[in-house]
Amino acid sequence: MQASVSYLTLGVADVARAQRFYHEVLGWPSKGLVGAGSDYGEVAFFKLENGMTLALWQHDSLAKFTGVALAPAAIPSLMLSHNVPSAADVDALYQALPTSAQVRAPRALPWGGYGAVFQDPDGHLWELVHNPAA
Incomplete structure (x- = not known):
C-alpha cells in the first residue's frame, strides 16, 4: 500500500471563527459549516489543490469523537x-x-x-x- 495523507484535522476552540479565518483571510474555498445537529458538532472542510482536505473541528467535538481527553495547550510541535x-x-x-x-x-x-x-x-x-x- 502506498503511504499518503489525504485529510488533516485541526482542533479549534471556535469552529465558526476558524472557518471565517481560513475562508475570509486566507481565501481558501469552503462550503461553510456542516454537521449541524450531529452528536459531534459542526465541522468545516477546505478542499486543497493537491487533493488533501483540511478539516476544522471544535476541540470538545474532536475529543468526543475520538474518545481521547482534551489535553492542556502546549508548545506547538507541528x-x-x-x-x-x-x-x-x-x-x-x-x-x-x-x-x-x-x-x-x-x-x-x-x-x-x-x-x-x-x-x-x-x-x-x-x-x-x-x-x-x-
Whole structure:
C-alpha cells in the first residue's frame, strides 16, 4: 500500500471563527459549516489543490469523537506549510493577515527559498513559503 495523507484535522476552540479565518483571510474555498445537529458538532472542510482536505473541528467535538481527553495547550510541535508560487505571494499573503496573526516577517531562508510564519486564531503555526526547489 502506498503511504499518503489525504485529510488533516485541526482542533479549534471556535469552529465558526476558524472557518471565517481560513475562508475570509486566507481565501481558501469552503462550503461553510456542516454537521449541524450531529452528536459531534459542526465541522468545516477546505478542499486543497493537491487533493488533501483540511478539516476544522471544535476541540470538545474532536475529543468526543475520538474518545481521547482534551489535553492542556502546549508548545506547538507541528508547523504546517503553504507553498506559494513566488516570494511576492508570500509578501502579499503575509500583509493580508491581521497583525495579531503575524509571527515572523517574510525573509530569505538559509536552506533556500523565502518564507514567513503566522498563527491561526487557535495558535496553529503556518509557514507561508516559496520554495523553488520543491
